[in-house]
Amino acid sequence: MKYHSQRNKRLIIKSGHLIDPGQGLDGVFDILIEGGVIEAIERDIPVEYAEVIDASGKIVVPGLIDVHTHLREPGFEHKETIETGAKAAVAGGFTTICCMANTNPVNDNQEVTRFILKQARAAGAAKVYPIGAVSKGLKGEEMAPIGELKEAGVVALSDDGNPITNSSFLRRALEYARYFGLPIISHAEDKMLSPDGVMNEGKISTQLGLPGIPNTAEEIMVFRDIKLAELTGWHIHIAHVSSAGSVELIRQAKARGIRVTAETCPHYFSLTEEAVKEFDTNAKVSPPLRTKDDIEGIKNGLRDGTIDIIVTDHAPHHPLEKAVPFEQAPSGIIGLESSLPICIRLIEEGVLSWPELIRKMSYMPACIFGLPGGTLKLRRPADITIIDPKIRYRIDVNRFYSKGRNCPFHNWEVIGRAIITIVDGNIVYKADLRDPLSLTY
Numbered sequence: 001m002k003y004h005s006q007r008n009k010r011l012i013i014k015s016g017h018l019i020d021p022g023q024g025l026d027g028v029f030d031i032l033i034e035g036g037v038i039e040a041i042e043r044d045i046p047v048e049y050a051e052v053i054d055a056s057g058k059i060v061v062p063g064l065i066d067v068h069t070h071l072r073e074p075g076f077e078h079k080e081t082i083e084t085g086a087k088a089a090v091a092g093g094f095t096t097i098c099c100m101a102n103t104n105p106v107n108d109n110q111e112v113t114r115f116i117l118k119q120a121r122a123a124g125a126a127k128v129y130p131i132g133a134v135s136k137g138l139k140g141e142e143m144a145p146i147g148e149l150k151e152a153g154v155v156a157l158s159d160d161g162n163p164i165t166n167s168s169f170l171r172r173a174l175e176y177a178r179y180f181g182l183p184i185i186s187h188a189e190d191k192m193l194s195p196d197g198v199m200n201e202g203k204i205s206t207q208l209g210l211p212g213i214p215n216t217a218e219e220i221m222v223f224r225d226i227k228l229a230e231l232t233g234w235h236i237h238i239a240h241v242s243s244a245g246s247v248e249l250i251r252q253a254k255a256r257g258i259r260v261t262a263e264t265c266p267h268y269f270s271l272t273e274e275a276v277k278e279f280d281t282n283a284k285v286s287p288p289l290r291t292k293d294d295i296e297g298i299k300n301g302l303r304d305g306t307i308d309i310i311v312t313d314h315a316p317h318h319p320l321e322k323a324v325p326f327e328q329a330p331s332g333i334i335g336l337e338s339s340l341p342i343c344i345r346l347i348e349e350g351v352l353s354w355p356e357l358i359r360k361m362s363y364m365p366a367c368i369f370g371l372p373g374g375t376l377k378l379r380r381p382a383d384i385t386i387i388d389p390k391i392r393y394r395i396d397v398n399r400f401y402s403k404g405r406n407c408p409f410h411n412w413e414v415i416g417r418a419i420i421t422i423v424d425g426n427i428v429y430k431a432d433l434r435d436p437l438s439l440t441y
């Protein structure tokens with residue numbers, strides 16, 4: 001990875017296929033970047049006093065945005081640090097990420113929020129926006145100081161990892177969050193229905209003798225969340241949708257004009273519960289991988305816009321923590337460096353077009369969470385991802401910048417990846433395309 005500052009330099013991205021759903025742009029253009037911002041998008045910009053990137057045959061998009069990442073710092077630096085996570089992000093094509101609050105200490109106070117922002121600036125890779133906790137210590141009992149968190153820079157609130165079981169508490173939190181204009185991201189899970197569950201409840205959990213988690217555990221809470229969004233008139237965002245039933249509930253809620261948005265992750269539309277058959281702890285995740293019917297439901301939700309965005313839920317754990325019996329392993333799958341090629345499969349399958357995919361991975365995340373970026377409008381920061389849509393290679397966890405290795409896509413042959421990532425006009429990542437081990441054309 002090369003990090004070199006070229007602020008105030010002129011950079012021209014030449015002849016790339018520009019896809020910017022925010023402006024309805026879909027065609028071959030040049031982009032002129034100056035002073036870290038986009039100065040011009042035209043058919044043929046003369047090359048004068050500028051560094052030039054030849055992007056012919058490549059796709060040029062607004063930098064990808066992942067609003068659901070676990071960076072593990074402070075407290076779990078053996079799993080990931082803000083620096084390793086931010087570097088993994090740009091290697092995967094993400095120029096902006098939002099990090100969840102389940103660190104130690106929890107991000108339920110200004111000191112932690114400010115610490116995260118400081119570490120992110122020092123890392124100098126992706127832009128990092130913290131998500132604050134809804135409740136102190138993620139315990140679901142006492143409200144976090146929402147106004148102070150907002151002042152320190154959080155962009156949303158979530159107890160992700162833990163569901164908020166007390167509906168009255170969530171109602172009050174939504175009312176406060178509304179006052180401060182912060183959406184609440186819900187980890188929808190009724191733990192009472194699956195107290196010991198470690199995988200999807202069904203035929204395979206019975207065969208393996210593992211306690212299961214039924215779809216209903218998610219759907220009950222999605223329904224509850226929708227009703228509370230309706231009651232309070234405030235915005236709930238449903239995290240990591242895994243079940244077809246949840247998609248249907250969200251579809252109906254949207255049709256009734258309720259303020260609900262939703263995300264899913266690559267593993268929920270490309271893997272089923274079969275992935276845990278060999279007790280592979282790298283496929284253990286919360287909510288769990290489900291069935292073919294759920295995948296169909298999620299793809300339909302992506303197609304018709306019920307599911308607004310795709311996130312990674314990048315959840316790194318140390319390899320030794322995952323090298324234990326399935327029931328004891330922590331839940332989580334990493335995604336920053338595998339998400340884009342897995343999502344590109346949706347294009348090959350005809351589920352989404354390129355503009356629709358970029359809308360869900362950049363434009364809509366920015367709109368929903370009020371983040372800068374997500375479009376390449378003039379005078380906006382030059383956060384740009386250049387994608388080679390044809391490159392064929394094997395995903396190799398040993399080459400990841402993330403400290404995590406818990407990726408069930410290891411060794412998958414895929415097509416397409418980010419080859420250059422630009423943040424504020426600086427090239428912060430350039431893929432080494434000469435590497436014969438990981439890449440074949």
Ligand code: DOR
Pocket residue numbers: 070102160161162187284285286287315316330331332333
């Ligand atoms: O599998 C998961 N891991 N799901 C979550 O919601 C939390 C995450 C983590 O923090 O490891």
